[in-house]
Amino acid sequence: MNLKNRNLMVVLCGILLVALAFNFFGAGIRYVFLAAFAVVAAVTLSSGWVNGILMALFFNFIYYSLHAETPILDGAVNLAVYAVFVALMEMIRRRGALPAGSGAREERVDPTEKAFARQMTKSIMLAHGMLLEIKDGTSREELLELFSRNVMNLTGASHMLVYLSKNSGDDLELAHSQGALGEREITKKLKHITAAGLARGNMDAPSADYIKGLKNEKTAAAAIKNEKGGYSMAVLFKDGEFSHSDIYISEFFAAQAFIILEKQEMIKSLAENYAKTVDALVLAIETKDHATHGHCLATMKYAEKIAVKMGLDAAEVEKVKHAALLHDIGKIRVDSGILNKPTALTKEEFEAIKKHPKDGAGILDAMKMFGDILPIVLHHHEHVDGGGYPEKLRGDIIPLGSRICAVADAYSVMLSDRPYRGALSKKEAAAELRRCSGTQFDAAIVDTFIGILENDAGQQAEFAAAAYGLSGEEPVN
Numbered sequence: 001m002n003l004k005n006r007n008l009m010v011v012l013c014g015i016l017l018v019a020l021a022f023n024f025f026g027a028g029i030r031y032v033f034l035a036a037f038a039v040v041a042a043v044t045l046s047s048g049w050v051n052g053i054l055m056a057l058f059f060n061f062i063y064y065s066l067h068a069e070t071p072i073l074d075g076a077v078n079l080a081v082y083a084v085f086v087a088l089m090e091m092i093r094r095r096g097a098l099p100a101g102s103g104a105r106e107e108r109v110d111p112t113e114k115a116f117a118r119q120m121t122k123s124i125m126l127a128h129g130m131l132l133e134i135k136d137g138t139s140r141e142e143l144l145e146l147f148s149r150n151v152m153n154l155t156g157a158s159h160m161l162v163y164l165s166k167n168s169g170d171d172l173e174l175a176h177s178q179g180a181l182g183e184r185e186i187t188k189k190l191k192h193i194t195a196a197g198l199a200r201g202n203m204d205a206p207s208a209d210y211i212k213g214l215k216n217e218k219t220a221a222a223a224i225k226n227e228k229g230g231y232s233m234a235v236l237f238k239d240g241e242f243s244h245s246d247i248y249i250s251e252f253f254a255a256q257a258f259i260i261l262e263k264q265e266m267i268k269s270l271a272e273n274y275a276k277t278v279d280a281l282v283l284a285i286e287t288k289d290h291a292t293h294g295h296c297l298a299t300m301k302y303a304e305k306i307a308v309k310m311g312l313d314a315a316e317v318e319k320v321k322h323a324a325l326l327h328d329i330g331k332i333r334v335d336s337g338i339l340n341k342p343t344a345l346t347k348e349e350f351e352a353i354k355k356h357p358k359d360g361a362g363i364l365d366a367m368k369m370f371g372d373i374l375p376i377v378l379h380h381h382e383h384v385d386g387g388g389y390p391e392k393l394r395g396d397i398i399p400l401g402s403r404i405c406a407v408a409d410a411y412s413v414m415l416s417d418r419p420y421r422g423a424l425s426k427k428e429a430a431a432e433l434r435r436c437s438g439t440q441f442d443a444a445i446v447d448t449f450i451g452i453l454e455n456d457a458g459q460q461a462e463f464a465a466a467a468y469g470l471s472g473e474e475p476v477n
Contacts (some may be wrong), residue, residue, distance in 0.1 A: 013043045017059040140261060144176035147234075147257035152179060154253075155246040157236040158217070161210055163190050164261070165230035172233060181237060185212040192231065210235050218242055222250040224258045232258040274369060278325055285328050295412050300324040302408035302449070309448050310404075320401045323376035327405050330360030330377075354389045357381050376401035380409060383440045403442040407433065407449050410441070426453070 020036050027035075036059050043055045148160045159179030163172035172190040187210050210219065220242040223233040234254045236242070282296045303324035307317045331339060334356055338349045345353065361378040364370035370377075379393060379402035386394035414429035424432070430450055437446040 013039050013055055017055060021059055140264065141176065143257060143260060143264075145178065147253055148176060148178040151234065151236065151250050151253050154249050155220075155236060155238065155242070156240070157220075157238045157246075159211070159237040161186065161235040163231075163233045163235070164258075165192065165232070166226075166265075167228045167230050170230050172231060179237070181211055181217075186210065187212075190233070211237065220247055220250065222247060222254045224251070224254050226258065226262055232261070277367070277369065278322060281329055282325055284332055285326075295416060296325050296328065298412040298415075299327065299405065299408045302411055303404050305452055306404045306408060306445060306449050307401075309452055310445070312400075316401070319373050319376065320404055322370070323373040323380070323401055324405050324408055326360065326364065326370070326373070327377055327380045327409060328356065328360065329363055330356030330358065332363075333359045354381070358390050373401070375399045376405060378402075380405040382406070384442050385439045387440070398442075403445055407441050407445050410436075411449070 016039050017036060020032050020039070023032055040055050040059070144162050148162065151157065152160050157179070159177075159181040161174060162176040164175045165172045171192055174186060174188045177186055190210075211217075217237045217239060218241055220236045220238070221233055222236075223231050225231055232254070234250055236246075236250060238246075285296060300321050304317060304321050307320040312320065331353075334352055338345065338352055341349070357378050357380060361374045364377060365374055376399055379391070379398050382388035382391065382393045382398045382402060384395055384398065384403070386392050411429050411433060414424045414432060415426065417423045430453060433441060433446050433450065437443045
């Protein structure tokens with residue numbers, strides 16, 4: 001089998017191993033590994049032990065990256081078994097290649113094959129490094145710079161362009177340029193049909209279509225189709241010929257980088273939709289309960305300050321903020337006459353009000369996007385002594401976010417005018433928090449919140465302004 005066919009075999013088997021690692025077919029783990037053994041055997045028999053070992057490494061890298069809970073020892077043992085298996089396949093391959101009646105061995109591995117194997121090993125190591133470098137908050141420009149640097153390093157390219165589009169039929173726009181040719185005039189837009197024609201990889205693309213004035217540079221283009229039918233394309237320039245392995249490597253890295261970019265856009269869109277949904281729900285609450293206008297926002301500000309002061313990580317702070325904004329969403333199921341009643345509630349009316357935490361959790365659960373804050377919303381009226389509702393939880397069994405929201409909610413309510421009573425002063429509200437500390441409220445959270453009010457005069461003004469019309473008083477003593 002010549003080098004081109006061996007490379008094609010390796011690429012096809014690599015694609016099959018990726019499919020097995022992702023387990024798109026939902027097969028049992030035993031069958032996944034049996035199929036992987038068969039693929040590795042096929043590569044070893046057709047292309048030698050070097051490629052067999054590389055395929056085993058490739059499969060293990062992807063599989064155990066996707067299944068982080070798997071013990072490292074299992075991965076090491078699995079790889080050792082693969083190594084023994086590959087060695088046996090290599091022995092079979094070499095015996096099959098011996099001439100009849102001769103003790104001569106098959107000729108040594110082709111130097112080009114060894115170079116290809118080294119290049120593949122380096123590409124896997126760099127791919128692993130690239131994934132480790134990508135963190136939450138990595139910008140698109142940082143990701144494309146990392147992607148371009150790795151591909152240029154592996155292929156020997158002198159310059160690289162990245163073009164992106166979102167939807168089917170859209171033209172591609174230049175998103176990144178890196179390398180030695182940056183001073184030349186670069187094409188900013190490419191037609192969709194150009195990318196479609198290069199989707200299978202092109203080793204001799206006309207460089208003039210991308211960078212003006214090039215004469216001797218060879219050009220290669222790797223185009224990847226996204227989920228919406230648009231294309232993302234990497235264009236490489238080199239003073240020399242590109243090999244099949246160069247194309248394979250550029251497509252391998254392009255697929256990773258472009259998928260990450262696509263997921264980043266999806267996450268950004270989801271976050272924007274999440275924020276819009278939260279705003280709409282808050283508006284629905286305040287439209288239903290006129291007396292509490294601004295209460296959700298004030299509660300969120302207090303809860304955020306408490307969570308930050310207590311040292312919660314950024315993700316937990318965000319959960320507390322969103323739960324505080326939506327803690328009263330269940331009140332949209334409570335009769336407006338009860339919510340806006342100008343006198344004290346009857347026992348029956350209060351029982352109706354007490355349903356709002358469960359109703360709120362039910363509403364948010366039905367929306368399938370607020371699962372992480374459901375416990376906080378459900379339990380924000382529990383008391384640490386067990387006297388709250390809806391489940392009479394006590395102490396640390398109550399979620400921390402719920403205990404924070406309880407203090408923030410109560411303080412905001414006490415500072416607000418209600419139909420049945422006037423607003424309390426900040427000193428009176430703080431005194432009430434202290435009185436109920438250890439019974440209704442978590443004592444440590446009350447102490448933290450009072451400390452915020454006492455020690456930060458500037459923040460005191462912001463808190464008072466958030467409580468609508470109660471600014472200008474002295475800090476709580």
